[in-house]
Amino acid sequence: MTTATDTLAVRCTGIHKSFGEGEARVHVLRGTDFDARTGEMTFLVGPSGCGKTTLISVLGAILSCDDGEVDVLGHDLRALSSGKLADFRLANLGFIFQQFNLLPALSATENASIPLVARGESVKAAETSAREMLESLGMGDQVHKMPAQLSGGQQQRVAIARALVHSPRILICDEPTASLDAATGNTVMGLLRDAALAGDRSVIIVTHDNRIFDFADRIHHMADGVITHIESPDSSREDAP
Amino acid sequence: MYRVALRMLLGDKTKCLGLVFGVAFSTLLVCQQMSIFFGLLGRASSVVNDVREADIWVMDPSVKTIDVPYPLRALELPRVRGVEGVAWAVPFFKATVQVRTHQGMLENAIILGIDDASLVGVPDAFVVGSIDDLAEPDAIAVNPAGFRLLFPGEELDVGRELELNDSRAKIVAIVDAAPAFAANLTIYTRYSLATQYTNNGRNQLSFILAKSADGTPPEVVAERIAARTGLKSVTSQQLRRESIMYVLANTGIPVSFGTVVILGAIIGVAIVGLTFNQFVMENIKQYAALKAIGVRNVKLLFMTLGQAAFVGVIGYGIGLGIAALFFSTVPKKSDALRGFYLLPEVAVGVAILAAVIVILSTLISMRRVLTVDPATVFRG
Ligand SMILES: Nc1ncnc2c1ncn2[C@@H]1O[C@H](COP(=O)(O)OP(=O)(O)OP(=O)(O)O)[C@@H](O)[C@H]1O
Ligand SMILES: [Mg+2]
Numbered sequence: 001m002t003t004a005t006d007t008l009a010v011r012c013t014g015i016h017k018s019f020g021e022g023e024a025r026v027h028v029l030r031g032t033d034f035d036a037r038t039g040e041m042t043f044l045v046g047p048s049g050c051g052k053t054t055l056i057s058v059l060g061a062i063l064s065c066d067d068g069e070v071d072v073l074g075h076d077l078r079a080l081s082s083g084k085l086a087d088f089r090l091a092n093l094g095f096i097f098q099q100f101n102l103l104p105a106l107s108a109t110e111n112a113s114i115p116l117v118a119r120g121e122s123v124k125a126a127e128t129s130a131r132e133m134l135e136s137l138g139m140g141d142q143v144h145k146m147p148a149q150l151s152g153g154q155q156q157r158v159a160i161a162r163a164l165v166h167s168p169r170i171l172i173c174d175e176p177t178a179s180l181d182a183a184t185g186n187t188v189m190g191l192l193r194d195a196a197l198a199g200d201r202s203v204i205i206v207t208h209d210n211r212i213f214d215f216a217d218r219i220h221h222m223a224d225g226v227i228t229h230i231e232s233p234d235s236s237r238e239d240a241p
Numbered sequence: 242m243y244r245v246a247l248r249m250l251l252g253d254k255t256k257c258l259g260l261v262f263g264v265a266f267s268t269l270l271v272c273q274q275m276s277i278f279f280g281l282l283g284r285a286s287s288v289v290n291d292v293r294e295a296d297i298w299v300m301d302p303s304v305k306t307i308d309v310p311y312p313l314r315a316l317e318l319p320r321v322r323g324v325e326g327v328a329w330a331v332p333f334f335k336a337t338v339q340v341r342t343h344q345g346m347l348e349n350a351i352i353l354g355i356d357d358a359s360l361v362g363v364p365d366a367f368v369v370g371s372i373d374d375l376a377e378p379d380a381i382a383v384n385p386a387g388f389r390l391l392f393p394g395e396e397l398d399v400g401r402e403l404e405l406n407d408s409r410a411k412i413v414a415i416v417d418a419a420p421a422f423a424a425n426l427t428i429y430t431r432y433s434l435a436t437q438y439t440n441n442g443r444n445q446l447s448f449i450l451a452k453s454a455d456g457t458p459p460e461v462v463a464e465r466i467a468a469r470t471g472l473k474s475v476t477s478q479q480l481r482r483e484s485i486m487y488v489l490a491n492t493g494i495p496v497s498f499g500t501v502v503i504l505g506a507i508i509g510v511a512i513v514g515l516t517f518n519q520f521v522m523e524n525i526k527q528y529a530a531l532k533a534i535g536v537r538n539v540k541l542l543f544m545t546l547g548q549a550a551f552v553g554v555i556g557y558g559i560g561l562g563i564a565a566l567f568f569s570t571v572p573k574k575s576d577a578l579r580g581f582y583l584l585p586e587v588a589v590g591v592a593i594l595a596a597v598i599v600i601l602s603t604l605i606s607m608r609r610v611l612t613v614d615p616a617t618v619f620r621g
Binding site: 053056057060062063082083086087088089090091093095097098099101103104105106110114115117118123162174 | 242244245248249251252253526527529530531532533534535536537538539540614615616618620
């Protein structure tokens with residue numbers, strides 16, 4: 001039996017999330033629905049403060065929501081303990097952050113090998129895989145360098161390697177190109193698409209950067225904590241006169 | 242992941258050095274002070290230790306420490322000898338005396354007078370000469386530390402003369418007695434000469450040294466002597482303990498050393514704990530990133546513990562090494578610290594202190610690691 005949900009990696013329905021108490025309470029997610037398919041790049045765009053980061057934190061098993069359903073790869077995240085959520089992230093998710101968040105004392109290879117080491121693989125095997133991943137991202141001659149010796153684009157490639165080295169089913173990126181210039185941003189997006197989609201992954205990207213919208217399969221537009229509309233660039237181009 | 246934790250720690254060289262230094266400093270300070278403390282306590286009983294042949298000491302009932310004897314009547318000696326289970330009993334004289342060299346050097350000395358006939362009570366540790374030389378007229382033996390005090394810079398040798406209360410005395414032997422608590426110079430001589438040197442008259446008996454007969458426990462014989470003579474009679478073991486307790490109860494030593502040791506421990510915990518906490522705080526984004534990737538809290542906790550344990554072990558090693566170096570060199574050169582050494586018990590005790598520092602540091606910083614919200618990695 002094949003249904004539309006078979007290809008859904010993420011399905012969130014009616015998510016509510018607020019921060020703070022009493023007067024200071026901010027209701028950020030207000031019954032948000034969101035889904036992402038495998039083999040696709042799903043963009044999440046919208047004005048600053050509308051709740052994009054909050055939403056991907058919830059579906060990234062990092063933040064718990066107040067109400068609604070969060071189904072990721074068939075798991076009900078709300079039913080998992082914090083330890084199980086950590087295991088779930090390590091097993092299924094890869095993250096890329098705007099600030100890269102590399103460990104400054106570790107070389108490119110060591111940084112990229114962390115998820116495998118955390119899974120209990122031997123350091124040697126983990127670093128071999130990390131090096132191969134870096135090479136595939138065009139970082140073959142930078143593998144021994146420390147983050148401080150790398151440019152922003154190179155650091156983000158190390159971060160991509162770290163996010164993909166353990167072959168996660170879903171890749172979650174928050175503003176991956178915001179710290180990069182346009183050309184580097186394009187290169188990084190190209191690499192992301194090739195590397196990420198190769199494994200029949202679902203890639204979710206939060207961005208402000210309309211220069212990279214062309215890479216999207218579907219774009220979720222968000223405002224004030226809800227998805228206002230979903231756009232498919234290819235079809236919209238087809239629809240264009 | 243411990244490798245990752247270690248690299249994180251080594252990545253911050255300044256803090257890493259500060260942490261290692263903190264543990265090393267604490268270890269060294271506490272090791273050193275505790276060893277000197279126990280060394281000093283040992284001196285409180287060194288006179289007892291050096292009388293190896295006897296196992297029972299008899300004294301006036303009012304005597305609390307070997308350093309303050311009270312004279313016994315001469316007739317007590319035959320009474321003690323008459324107690325059942327006493328193999329032999331000899332007189333032992335102990336007093337302080339002023340000593341002058343021909344060069345004009347003036348020192349306080351402990352003078353120990355041993356039985357003229359048996360010469361019992363001198364440690365069997367002659368550096369120069371032998372016990373038989375003490376039978377000569379005006380013969381005395383001194384300890385090496387005392388000799389160096391009287392004749393600075395000269396080779397240990399016999400033949401020199403001293404003045405003890407205007408009487409002539411001749412050094413015929415050098416005996417390696419343990420340094421005593423009250424003075425660095427210890428003089429051994431015959432009982433008859435000792436009473437003469439101190440102008441105490443003939444029958445000034447400080448202690449009676451006795452030996453229990455084979456097969457009778459010294460405790461039993463000591464009790465029997467006490468019951469029969471009304472004197473205080475204890476085994477060497479008991480007297481050693483009493484003399485140490487006397488120093489503990491009646492001098493400022495435990496308080497002053499205790500203060501330094503406690504300060505050392507507190508400074509260690511404070512420096513290391515706070516520096517480690519700062520290290521964790523400054524690297525909190527890294528812990529958050531690891532958490533977001535999916536490293537469990539328990540694992541992060543053990544990583545932090547591993548980091549603290551690393552500085553703990555290295556710091557302890559360095560501190561202990563320096564302390565060991567100190568005690569293997571300085572006491573050989575300095576008579577003030579002679580016979581002091583790094584006790585294994587102290588090394589173990591300080592290892593426990595280092596472990597406490599490590600655990601407290603981890604506990605102080607743990608909360609931050611455990612509570613940091615992995616979602617912060619998404620924020621600038
Ligand atoms: N931990 C928190 N505590 C309190 N308020 C929070 C917290 N996290 C987010 N918020 C608030 O929730 C709202 C949405 O934040 P969020 O980071 O999801 O927005 P965003 O769409 O990602 O914005 P940007 O494009 O600027 O990154 C903001 O008003 C923010 O101040
Ligand atoms: Mg955001």
